Amino acid sequence: MELMGTSLIGYGRGGVDGAPVRVKDPATGESLEPVYRVATPEEIDRAVALADRAAGLYRREPAVRRVALLRAIADGIEANRDEIVGRAMRETALTEARLVGELGRTTGQLRLFARVVEEGHWVDARIDHADPERKPVPKPDVRSMLEPLGTVVVFSSSNFPLAFSVAGGDTASALAAGCPVIVKAHQGHLGTSELVGLVVQEAAQRLGFAEGVFSLLFGSGRELGMALVKDPRVKAVGFTGSRSGGRALMDAAAARPVPIPVYAEMGSVNPVFVLPGAVAARGEVIAERLHGSVTLGVGQFCTNPGLVFVPEGQAGDRLVARLGELMAATPAGVMLTEDICRAYREGVETVAKLPGVRLVARGPREGAGLRGGTALFETDAASFLANRALGEEVFGPATLVVRCAGLEAMLESARVLEGQLTASVHGEADDWAGATELVDVLKSKVGRLVFNGLPTGVEVCEAMHHGGPYPATSDGISTSVGTRAIRRFARPVCYQDAPEPLLPEELRENNPRGLVRLVDGVIRLG
Amino acid sequence: MELMGTSLIGYGRGGVDGAPVRVKDPATGESLEPVYRVATPEEIDRAVALADRAAGLYRREPAVRRVALLRAIADGIEANRDEIVGRAMRETALTEARLVGELGRTTGQLRLFARVVEEGHWVDARIDHADPERKPVPKPDVRSMLEPLGTVVVFSSSNFPLAFSVAGGDTASALAAGCPVIVKAHQGHLGTSELVGLVVQEAAQRLGFAEGVFSLLFGSGRELGMALVKDPRVKAVGFTGSRSGGRALMDAAAARPVPIPVYAEMGSVNPVFVLPGAVAARGEVIAERLHGSVTLGVGQFCTNPGLVFVPEGQAGDRLVARLGELMAATPAGVMLTEDICRAYREGVETVAKLPGVRLVARGPREGAGLRGGTALFETDAASFLANRALGEEVFGPATLVVRCAGLEAMLESARVLEGQLTASVHGEADDWAGATELVDVLKSKVGRLVFNGLPTGVEVCEAMHHGGPYPATSDGISTSVGTRAIRRFARPVCYQDAPEPLLPEELRENNPRGLVRLVDGVIRLG
Secondary structure, three states: OOOOOOEEEOEEEEEEOOOOOOOOOOOOOEOOOOOEOOHHHHHHHHHHHHHHHHHHHHHOOHHHHHHHHHHHHHHHHHHOHHHHHHHHHHHOOOOOOHHHHHHHHHHHHHHHHHHHHOOOOOHOEEEOOOEEEOOOHHHHEEEEEEEOOOEEEEEEEOOOOOOOOOOOHHHHHHHHHHHOEEEEEOOOHHHEEEEHHHHHHHHHHOOOOOOOEEEOOOOOOOOHHHHHHHHOOOOEEEEOOOOHHHHHHHHHHHHHOOOOEEEEOOOOOOOOOOOOHHHHHHHHHHHHHHHEEEEEEEEOOOOOOOEEEEEEEEHHHHHHHHHHHHOOOOOOOOOOHHHHHHHHHHHHHHHOOOOOOEEEOOEEEEEEEEEEOOOEEEHHHHHHHHOOHOOOOOOOOOOEEEEOOHHHHHHHHHHHOOOOEEEEEEEOHHHHHHHHHHHHHHOEEEEEEEEEOOOOOOOOOOOOOOOOOOOEEOOOOOOOHHHHHHHHHHHEEEOOOOHHHHHHHHEOOOOOOOOOEEOEEEEEEE | OOOOOOOOOOEEEEOOOOOOOEEEOOOOOOOOOEEOOOOOHHHHHHHHHHHHHHHHHHHHHHHHHHHHHHHHHHHHHHHHHHHHHHHHHHHHOOHHHHHHHHHHHHHHHHHHHHHHHHOOOOOOEEEEEOOOOOOOOEOOOOOEEEOOOOEEEEEOOOOOOOOOOOOHHHHHHHHHHOEEEEEEHHHHEEEEEEEEHHHHHHHHHHOHHHHHHEEOOOOOOOOHHHHHOOOOOOEEEEOOOOOHHHHHHHHHHOOOOOOOOEEEEEOOOEEEEEEEHHHHHHHHHHHHHHHHHHHHHHHOOOOOOEEEEEOOOHHHHHHHHHHHHHOOOOOOOOOOHHHHHHHHHHHHHHHHHHOOOOEEEOOOOOOOOOOOOOOOEEEEEEHHHHHHHHOOOOOOEEEEEEOOOHHHHHHHHHHHHHEEEEEEEEEEHHHHHHHHHHHHHHHEEEEEEOOOOOOOOOOOOOOOOOOOOOOOOOOOOOOOOOHEEEEEEEEEEEEEOOOOOOOOOOHHHOOOOOOOOEEOOOOEEO
């Protein structure tokens, strides 16, 4: 595929009038070809107009067609794997193994949603039959199911150039739900975005979908994003990125004459609690696993553990010492973008100066390009409780150990935490009886509770929830991983006494799609 | 039960320091006893603090306990039916038959949610089992289900003193989900609110629930409401009322440091489309049914039909003439409150002066108290399309007929409609083939599509959806009637590799509650 640097608008291309932007190789600082063009206001309008027109047509496509589209995109990504991975390596400095894995996750997500749409149960079909004899008034026939919201705008993430980008989880779930998608590419990996965008565009066109079911816009800064979020034809937004970026979109969406939902995943510090039994039994093993999680992908994960609560005492000391050794011996990795690298370095400097904080270890910082050296800090529970800045995310391979005199200090610390994507608890069998209250407090703060594991490596499956109370996500209710994600882009539509031919297939009496439905209050398998 | 006029805070009472307010009998203008006291800032704080403390305890109550609470409230309301209905009649001027029916609906809702919680399937339990052998990394055990959000504030409606008030659908669904509830009583029926509040308070206390699981605050204006919505301990809001009131709450909730969801049902004009075959075959019957729906409860329903699209020509003329006769012959009913009556009268005057609008009929306006006389207006599709003010809600027994030259004019009109709770279409068998596009446009605008029926009389059942795109509701996704309403007050919580004893019952391996669960991607009946 040839990279052209112009936005993909419906089945055409944007022009070259927009301001030029380039992607740099973060490992070398070299500017990569081609020059990208920021989408102009006219181009944005064209993409939205096409999507708006396509929405009514795409909504009416039978499920089997949406399934075909999702699978064709997955196939197309696999067919172009080497080219996509090669470009992504240059743009992000992530390793080939990581990117091959992420590509597999991306196609896996697309196929998972294809299966969900093929099975069709997600629409939550419900039927309550009429009772013309009921007194004092006859009972009508009432049926309802989830139907698509309309055009969805997706903001790609910086740190997952494939799985949370052009054809990532937000796009897959929105297309699965029956919504056209306009993606704003992340400026860190425009070439990767264009390659994947071409795959989606080609698949949609080849299968004969209405033009506008997908567009990909290039841009930088927040102007493009704000124009999209404020457009009255846009019905929902998916976002993965920083808290400031996500909150700006939330505020703009809430201030619209017609507010729309913004599903923003804004990361978190993912606290890890090591209980007394666990630190005694296997503190050093936990240190090794923590090290792997903190430094994975140069720490650039929403689920990166940024706070570790460790008991005071010798066993805890050994855990911290071992973690420090490993961190100190970890070479500095290349970070994704200049902004991320700068913010990381500043974040580390800020934490180092906070009262009560001790630097345990810093890794080497040498190497060409945008290097992020590891950092391990330590503080005590009283300092942590006294200073909320210690609970803020530093995006990168740094973590802060909070030493706790006992479970009570852990519990108090848990109580002041903000909303989190995850919390992890390490315990032995005899730890759990004393940890009920801690687990209960953490449940109220997080989307996912991990036991004896690390938060990185989000499993893509039906039961996964990648969400959590604000500021981890915008709404605390939605997920951007796992099949519940499809529900974000749909709403119930109810039919009262509808003639059979006007009902969607999913609600027809003879259940042609074999759906699980709630009929007269009873769940019935197709 | 003795009315005291002070807020119900936990298992106690507010004081008499707050400003005094009184309810007037809208039929006579007489001030009713007792004097009510506006909740003071200290009382609001106490109610929220109690709810916040109760949240953690109530969340942990087993389902069977929540079921008992919901049923006890229903039983208590029935046991005090005569007293509650008698007071509501004086405060609202609604008829005894209506209020007895509404009371039955209210207890029916409570019992419906009791059944939903008893069955337990609503929690959407999901399990993906571990696979320690998977390459390249072992698969963890992942389980998730819906758990309660925390304290919910409910704003009672003016027009349903029972079914959308203190123990109405919002309260029932929030308590069912496991959330404490603080109700702001509507100033139009404070005595009814106190009576029902006492029933809830007594039931919760008798069954030994944590104090704060329910409070009822009296107040007027928006101060009390704003204090509640801005309180960081409040996690979600349910509201039924005006667009301006709902939007003010939405804006305040969105501007919080930690935004929360506001589920506001703000009413709509509920357009009715009469297709050519239907107007020819039974235009006068439709006129009679429309008249019943427009004037029901003095037109004070969110689902009151405020726009009727009727074909030009003689059959349509006969429909309009018959509807006019009936409207002109309808005595003026007593409206709920001074504000509602004033707004209705002003609304009718405003519509009468709009360009292209003809007054077809006005009913008599005589009678003591706050009377709202019927009004029937007519305009043409071109005027309707030229003036969006004609699509605005006039809350009361008025409606506007829009005459359309053909289906195309109906379609164009449908396209400019705002979001609606409902739309209704009247057609004969041979109308439907030509109405596909109209039905499709309406689907994208409404929460419920009614065929050959009227929108009033919302059936309370599993399949009902009482929602619709903004401005009908705040989010276009949630419903305040039907069992999906419980989901508004819950979010998924995910457990990874959790020790069995730390899992909620709903997620334990042996499925002790016999739930329908999604296990390894397959739906399994308990």
